[in-house]
Amino acid sequence: MKNKVFPHPFIANSTITDWKSMLCKLRIKNIQDLYSDIPIKFLLKNKLNLTGPLSELEAFRHVSRILSKNRSYPDMSVFVGAGAWLHYIPAAVSEIISRSEFLTSYTQYQPEASQGMLMALFEYQSLVAELLEMDVVSASMYDWATALGEAGRMSERLTKRRDVVIPRFVSPDRRTTLQTYIDPIGMKTVEIAQSRENGQIVLENLKEKVSSDTAAIYLENPSYLGFLETEIDAVAEISHDAGAVFIMGVDLTSLGIIRPPGDFGADIVVGEGQPFGNPVNFGGPLLGTLACKNDMAMIRAMPGRIISMTTTVDEMQRAFVMSLQTREQHIRRREATSNICTNNTLCALASAVYLSLLGKSGIRELSEHILAKTKYAIKKFSSIDGVDVPLFNAPHFKEFTIRFNHRHADDVLRELLEAKICGGKSLVSEFPGLGESVLTCVTELHSKQQIDNYVSTLDQLLR
């Protein structure tokens, strides 16, 4: 038998009594009369060809059956990051973001009735600001890549110049997203060399490439391939001497131990906030982090929502509200700094709860865990014959490269999968110059046993 549609549990406005009385008030007989203005030729003659309606129980079974075809952590060891990272999410985070007062609210267009989310977002901005040592943090972007795209456009607004200088070993996904964002306004990327030996920016090459056309210099630390840059002060200086905007991309989970971008003199900072309390979700939603210095020109060039602490009109109460909305599309329209409106607010809330829970000592511990595990894993992998780990002679954080000297990377990854190990991301098409390499990552989630198991499996497999 077919499930009943009318009334429908999700459509509160679907009882015969209500409908009859409303139609009566409208002095019409039939609901179709409300569609009388649509040209008849476009009105659908037949109903759509869709499965359903299913009851809640049927839908739950149907969807979970499809999803059960996935394999994932913890039934598999997953050593891949490269843009989204598996971390532990404290139960308190899920508890707070499930609260329907947050979940079922909209953008805070009526701030007096939305103080809860506004204050939480102000706290998110403030917590990330402390971590980055930057004053101004956007309420959220979609992900690191789009935050970089927006940062590129900001640099054009600030300098009226056209080039964004980026290092060779930047994430290709972030680079191409940046290009998509800046190309329509006539901007382009200019690549600079990084040492094949230790990954460091080749300063001479940077100086050659920087010109009066340079709008921004972008640097990632730790880099996409996991190595730490040590010449950041010099890059910042070159950037500022050239009158260019210095944009830094950071792994926020490293900032418990690594010197923050604000202290390096970064003008704009971008990064991925997903690791703080948000799951990887097959790639989305993530949480774009975008921050800038406390400089009015820069703040006015920022895209999207930013929450400000202020007071009520009578100055009796502290209050929070979206500020500088004249930058945004709903006011400025074509002259807006960006088209972004719906962002990733709930992910930012998760991040605020996560950072509050871990706090000062927890974030340092998290960074230390990851650093120690990276070191441990690199040492272990180095003991295997036939691999080079890592390809860059520098300290690494979270991500590191493994090159297979006698095997194809894709074959190795496939064979590892048989042992329920997702061993990393193949770098063969992204960086063919690095040989048969993969990018592997460890976080606090990976136990010594899992790392050891990966190493011994790989060792067996390469023999």
Next chain:
Amino acid sequence: MYRQSRWNEPLIFKISREGAIGHVLPALEKEIFSELEEALSEIPKEMRRKELNLPEVSELEVIRHFTRLSQMNYGISLGIYPLGSCTMKYSPIINEKLASLKSVQNVHPLQNQRTTQGSLELLYKLEKMLREITGMHKFSFIPAAGAQGEFLGCLMMKAYHKEHGEKRRKLIVPDSAHGTNPASAEMAGLEVDVVKSDETGCVDIEELKKIATEETAGLMLTNPNTLGIFERNIEEIVQIIHDVGGLLYYDGANLNAIMGKVRPGDMGFDVVHLNVHKTFSTPHGGGGPGAGPVGIKKELQEFLPAPTVEYDSATNSYYLDYDRPKAVGKIKMFFGNFSVYVKTYAYILMMGAEGLRLAAEASVLGSNYLLSKLRETKGVAVPFDSGEPRKHEFVLSLSKLAKDTGVRALDVAKRLLDHGVHAPITNFPLIIDEAFMIEPTESETRRELDNFAKIMSEIIDEAYNEPKKVLGAPHNTSVSRINEARASHPKTLCLSWRMHKRGSRGA
């Protein structure tokens, strides 16, 4: 009398107590711990962090803090939220359960596709549904939101024209369009031509004919438009744009009114974005995340960004197709906001074809019913009223009320909050003075609509008799009327605790 919670809650930084912790990580294994010192020593001193000013708070304090904040936040679970063009409808709870399954949350996008067949199958099947609902040929799931869908749509339209050896630089948008439309066009490097609305609130056909030229890349249209009026000349509009070689873009923000009734694809649109967080009930989460999948007609399929989700019948498996040489560039990481799409898929399953059509009808019925009650109210006018039914939303003008009493649309909105209902969008679309844009959605019963109308009428009476009460609203929310100018003034701008500590006054 409604009273929103008023916790005198300090910022999390002020709750901080030295030495408190809210979460512990598992102790490092001995062999790993012993690597820590060496690893730290390898990082040059000038690369190390000196201090970290994050708060120190116990788990209970964190829970209390954010739970109190939640009580100072209004959501659909508490009452009507009739923001026009935002479609704040009820989101089934089961969807949240499904989206929080391990098989959704823990799947990494770069895992071997053999291990992500469930996710790919769901996307593939959802694509089929979206194609059926819209009448489009193929979809990309990548855009994170409607605005990003518009950006992508503009890029694809540009790519299409380029492929045909043309450099068309202009996008036409109506004066009643959402702000994202012109903003997205500019982002994509297109110039904006604005077409006026005629006296019926629809695109002025004569004016459109003048504006449409060989320079026109396309027209971006919301239908029903932001006034809640169906563009009845849609066939002619499509013809005019296609005749000059332009493309039609459908802004899906208002699809809720027409699901199962009429399809953008059948009307002649070439590119469509959907706001699944509106139409398909994935909750807004305070402003996101949503998702803005984009559908296209066959002529544009090669420009869809990589990867697309495909099915290989030979191996009975799903895969991501990156082999798309003419695709526009990458617009974000990975394949789209997957967990949001799980909710979309479950919602459509539970609605079915009849349920979706019913939702559209119920939303239109509720909207027209509420309009019929409100139009009788003193001081309220219905601009562009040609006697035709509205769709899922309608726009009132409170300009007479403002002239009569000095009470403006914004003041009425604030006073509505005092009654435990959310306010509509105010002062948009820009073509209406003192606009009040109301979208009740199918989630509100006749009782709720009657209640809303009653409150409106009380407030308007109040405006005529006791205007101070309205001008001083809100009185019953967590805070009284906020000084928004102060929040944006360079002298008082305070965007973080860090800025506050350095002397930015803020509060």
